[in-house]
Amino acid sequence: MTQVLSQRRVILGITGGIAAYKAAELVRTLVRAGAQVQVVMTKAAEAFVTPLTLQALSGREVKTELLDPSAEAGMGHIELARWAELLLIAPCTADTMARLAQGRGDDLLTTLALATPAPIHIAPAMNQQMWAQASTQANLTTLIQRGVTVHGPAAGEQACGDVGLGRMLEPEALHQAIEAALVSGALAGQHWLVTAGPTREAIDPVRYLSNHSSGKMGYAIARALRDAGASVTLVSGPTQLDCPDGVTRISVDSARDMLQACQGVNADGMIACAAVADFRPAEAAQTKLKKGEGDLNQITWVENPDIVATIAQSPARPRWVIGFAAETDNALANARAKLLRKGLDAVLANQVGDGVAFGTDDNHLHWVDASGDTDLGHAAKSVLADALVQRLITLTKD
Numbered sequence: 065m066t067q068v069l070s071q072r073r074v075i076l077g078i079t080g081g082i083a084a085y086k087a088a089e090l091v092r093t094l095v096r097a098g099a100q101v102q103v104v105m106t107k108a109a110e111a112f113v114t115p116l117t118l119q120a121l122s123g124r125e126v127k128t129e130l131l132d133p134s135a136e137a138g139m140g141h142i143e144l145a146r147w148a149e150l151l152l153i154a155p156c157t158a159d160t161m162a163r164l165a166q167g168r169g170d171d172l173l174t175t176l177a178l179a180t181p182a183p184i185h186i187a188p189a190m191n192q193q194m195w196a197q198a199s200t201q202a203n204l205t206t207l208i209q210r211g212v213t214v215h216g217p218a219a220g221e222q223a224c225g226d227v228g229l230g231r232m233l234e235p236e237a238l239h240q241a242i243e244a245a246l247v248s249g250a251l252a253g254q255h256w257l258v259t260a261g262p263t264r265e266a267i268d269p270v271r272y273l274s275n276h277s278s279g280k281m282g283y284a285i286a287r288a289l290r291d292a293g294a295s296v297t298l299v300s301g302p303t304q305l306d307c308p309d310g311v312t313r314i315s316v317d318s319a320r321d322m323l324q325a326c327q328g329v330n331a332d333g334m335i336a337c338a339a340v341a342d343f344r345p346a347e348a349a350q351t352k353l354k355k356g357e358g359d360l361n362q363i364t365w366v367e368n369p370d371i372v373a374t375i376a377q378s379p380a381r382p383r384w385v386i387g388f389a390a391e392t393d394n395a396l397a398n399a400r401a402k403l404l405r406k407g408l409d410a411v412l413a414n415q416v417g418d419g420v421a422f423g424t425d426d427n428h429l430h431w432v433d434a435s436g437d438t439d440l441g442h443a444a445k446s447v448l449a450d451a452l453v454q455r456l457i458t459l460t461k462d
């Protein structure tokens with residue numbers, strides 16, 4: 065099953081109202097959808113629900129203190145504020161709304177609200193009289209003007225016996241709202257697997273066989289897929305590149321490691337951009353081979369598994385499998401042959417050699433599929449990655 069919120073990073077702030085008990089259910093549904101949920105509680109919230117409950121449901125230690133040396137030694141509050149893709153405060157009391165409106169930072173939650181670049185959402189919950197109060201309504205207006213998204217409250221019978229506006233929205237409704245806020249874009253709800261970079265095949269403890277791949281094209285594709293709303297797993301050989309934010313990277317060395325990592329990913333689509341070494345020594349030597357003794361002439365080379373072909377021909381095949389064809393000659397004809405031989409849905413043909421493609425910031429790609437080929441042009445790899453994702457959007461709609 066596709067986890068729509070796979071790896072999305074949410075801080076859930078819980079403040080002190082009776083609706084705090086519903087936050088437990090909210091954590092459960094967000095986690096089930098794949099989100100990483102960091103719960104932050106105010107002191108008052110702890111009177112209604114225990115941190116232990118929320119820790120068990122979120123799988124993460126609940127944060128409660130602003131000036132806690134041990135918590136700061138792990139992920140400090142500024143780091144946590146930057147980590148979040150969205151801060152949701154549910155339930156949000158009248159007092160918390162007032163403190164947010166004033167820009168106070170006298171506890172962990174309000175400090176995070178000040179320090180985070182992420183969008184802030186609140187789900188107010190309070191007695192109907194408190195909600196109707198002019199001061200609360202003025203704070204609400206201030207918060208909305210500053211870009212805070214407000215969910216609810218709903219009307220109905222309240223815990224105190226009153227009837228009116230002030231109930232927190234149900235966890236399922238909040239879950240839907242968070243999903244809509246985080247997951248937008250044409251590939252929302254899809255999980256894509258991208259391979260990138262070179263592989264390294266050990267010869268002995270100090271030597272390996274590899275190639276010039278920088279990983280730039282694959283990383284650019286992972287970023288473009290993420291921008292289109294997909295959740296992305298990047299299986300990468302050794303590169304100098306930073307993992308794009310919001311993308312999950314699995315770092316590997318050899319072709320066999322790369323295959324194993326890919327087989328562990330349940331994806332809707334795969335783009336194989338890695339420059340996989342075709343051969344490896346049958347066995348890596350345990351000690352350094354000596355040239356004087358002719359050891360280097362004795363290496364037996366065996367063929368590596370073809371990762372994209374294996375995945376494309378496996379029972380657990382993603383719906384779309386797309387490869388690359390790095391060619392020095394006859395790029396289109398060779399790409400077409402690879403399309404058929406490996407059982408792919410499309411191949412991106414790129415000319416290599418003479419300084420083009422490997423390590424450079426630009427590339428020239430042709431999209432080749434059963435119906436023909438299209439020139440995607442010569443451009444920066446990031447631009448080509450966006451053009452490729454546009455084609456994927458069309459492909460996945462059919």
Ligand code: CTP
Nearest residue numbers: 336337338340368369370371372387388389390
């Ligand atoms: N590929 C792969 N596993 C391999 C070799 C290649 O997954 N062991 C993938 C690449 O990631 C790329 C496509 O197959 O998507 C084609 O790679 P390329 O190096 O162009 O072709 P090869 O299959 O290695 O064929 P040849 O070396 O004969 O051109």
